[in-house]
Amino acid sequence: MDIKFIENKIADTMAVTGSIDALTAAVLTDFMLLKVGEGHHNLIVDLSQVEFMSSAGLRALLAALKECRNKGGDLRISGAQPGVDKVLKMSGFTNILKCFPNNQEALASFSE
């Protein structure tokens, strides 16, 4: 699993590639919390290149989401593929965080 961090004035994007499972989720969590700690409170997690995510990925997203919101920001999802989208829906996570089909719409949502 790889993570690319792209900074932007409105919201920063975390582009993840690969699979988010119990092995790799810890790395993602640590990285997201590090960035939030550095002051990046508006995050877009781009999952368009994530082929697989299990409940371990949900834990990672939830930890970062709570930190972002505690600091007055938000975490939003972009580009979830069908399988990953199903995991987000089955767990009810689509009720607590905003998901967008692509980065452009996710970024625009932070300006609203």
Next chain:
Amino acid sequence: MIHQISRSAELTTLSEFRKYIALICSQHPEVDENILYDMQLAVDEACTNIIAHGYKGMNAGSIILSMEINDDYAEINLTDFGHAFEPSRSPAPNLDAGLEDRPTGGFGLFFIYQTMDNIDYTTNVYGNRLTFIKRFNNNV
């Protein structure tokens, strides 16, 4: 035909099992992407539990993944030799919880129940076996 591999009960095994399932399913056109993901997810969640709890306090052991696919369904078996674990004893997560109360655990078993059509668990002196059935055809 039964396809079977055995790997150590470690987190690195998770991706190996996903790849193996994808490889077997690539030979069966009736298995579409959604069904494949469901099977990979159920196996991933079950193995994560075995790895986290199954061999606690024991020497690290192994997990055997076996699959059998026909035109109508796939049967997946996961066998380990650690502590027995009763799936039906775990509570379901609260899906309506607000952010602060949102559970971070418990989704693994929930996803298994959501994605698989039949689940069976047997345990004896030879080991613990978790069996999933995933049907391809709604008419079955």
